[in-house]
Amino acid sequence: MLKAQQLTLAVLIQAALVSTAFASEQSESKGFVEDAEGTVLFRTGYINRDKKNVKPGVDNSSFAQTAMVKLESGYTQGIVGFGAGIIGDGSFKIGENKHAGNNMIPRETAIVDGVPTKGAGDAYDHWSRGGGFVKARFSNTSAVYGTQILDIPVLASNTTRLVPEYFTGTLLTSHEIKNLEVIAGKFTKNQYSDQIATDSNHLRNAWVWGAKYKFDENLTGSYYGTDVKDKLDRHYVNANYKLPLANKDSLTFDFSGYHTEWDKGASASSSSLGSDSSDRSNNIWALSSTYNTGPHSVMLAYQQNTGNTGYAYGENADGGQSIYLPNSYLSDFNGRKExxxxxxxxxxxxxxxIPGLNWTSAFVYGWNIQTKTENNAKEREFFNQVKYTVQSGFAKDTSLRVRYSHYRNDASYANDYYMPDTNEWRLFFDIPVKLF
Structure with a gap:
């Protein structure tokens, strides 16, 4: 297999040698100032996790307000264009938030029995995070270095909390061949949504590479890989096919899967149940079929986990949202052998x-989970979400999202590896503002 460095070089060579089949993005640049954009997203966020069968005071609840800012220049004109920008967020808590602890609000370091304990103290009253980035573009290939929000299946920023997870590093993206996107990059810092320090997860480096190709209007395929130094190697594949039917109906088939191998000493949340920590691996895959007719869509999905440990993500600075699989809501249904x-x-x-109003309900049932005490533990979740987005007027694109999950599992899975029975509410009220 090619080294990650060789894959990065391949992207640059492709940009220089491959003749493009369509207009160059850089040739259409209007300028550093002319293409500049500035936005602010004001978000009010609330998460409440009502944990059942546990002593009072263990529940997690967070309520806070933030403003997420992105200021980005265009590219300068010429054969090679250059630009820069900043992204960041400033937030404050609403109320005491004494039971915060769901990865939304940072917490002070507390002293327990004379030992500093992270995440056990009071919630921050206010906090801010962010950073800058520079960028360059040649033809249809761009390079960005600095603070970024990643949307890559093997290295994905968690965007389901108040503020996003940040990575710091370099990402190359190439569209030199029509319908083909190739990416490669290296990242050296990782900052969760509830962390103040830019690299609390001590990421040494994570190489990432991949490609996505659109074969025609109905079929796409992709592959992505990552090598997180001293932590893990992970690979992802996906194929998506949409079958058009009569009366504008459609049937969509989607396959996705991961293969992961952990380095010795790396973290994996679902225990290897006695296997050596230097020999842990996992395969998880899913197949879904979605029937769409008018405003209605129904999806059936099956997901399966194999290997000597469960699928674990986010624990080794590999992204708190790196699970692009259908059976992922409050639970990810990724226990060992599940x-x-x-x-x-x-x-x-x-x-x-009522344009702009959308409702989703889902029921997921998991079985065959191997724990320390049994080989067929079970879990289930009933998920509901309603989202309304204003379609026009002065409040256009303002949205309210209300999400509720009713989650239950067997005691052996909850006690050894996972969360207890939980009822969770998430409410997010977003007001986007375009500055320029």
């Missing part, structure tokens, strides 16, 4: 005179 099935229904109320 199998799971899902039924999901989605309704777009636009067809009934």
């Amino acid at each position: 199998k799971s099935a899902q039924l999901q229904y989605n309704l777009d109320f636009g067809a009934y005179g």
Whole structure:
């Protein structure tokens, strides 16, 4: 297999040698100032986890307000264009938040029995994070260095909390061949949503590479890989095919899967149950089928986990959202040897005179989980989400999202590896503002 450094070099060579099949993005640049953009997203966020069968005071609840800013220049004109920008967020808590602890609000370091204990103290009253980046573009290939929010299946920033997870490093993205996107990069810092320091996860370096190709209007395929130094090697594949039917109906098939091998001493949340820490691996895959007719869509999905440990992500500075699989809500249904099935229904109320209103419900059932005490532990989740986005007027794109999960599992899985029975609410009110 090619080294990550060789893959990065391959992207640059491709940009220089491959003749493009369409107009150059850089040739269409209007300028550093002319293409500049500035936005602020004001978000009010609330998460409440009501944990059942545990002593009072263990529940997690967070309530806070933030402003997420992105100021980005265009590219200078010429054969090679250059630009720069900043991203960041400034937040403050609403109320005491004495039971915060769901990765949304940073907490002071507390002293327990004379020992500093991270995440056990009071929630910060206010905090800010962020950083800058520089960028360059040649033809249809761009390079960005600095603070970034990643959306790569093997290295993905968690964006489901108040503020996003940040990575610091370099990412190359190439579109030199029509319908083909190739990426390669290296990242050296990782900052969770509830962390103040830019590298609390002590990421030494993470190489990432991959490609996505659109074969035609209905079929796409992709592959991505990452090598997190002294932690893990992970590979991801996906194929998606949409079959058009009569009356504008459609049937979409999607396959996705991961293969992971951990280095000795790396963290894996689902125990290897006695296997040596230098020999841990996992395969997890899923197949889904979605039928869409008018405003209605129904999805059936099956997901299966194999290997001598469960699928673990986010623990080795590999991204708190690096699980691009269908059976992922409050639970990810990724326990050791676990199998799971899902039924999901989605309704777009636009067809009934309420454009911008969307409702999703799903039920996921998991079984065959291997724990220290049994070989067929089970879990289940009933998920509901309603989201409304304003379609026009002065408040255009303002949105309210309300999400509820009812989660239950067997005691052997909860006690040894995972969360207890939990009812979770998430409410996010977003107001986007375009500055320029």
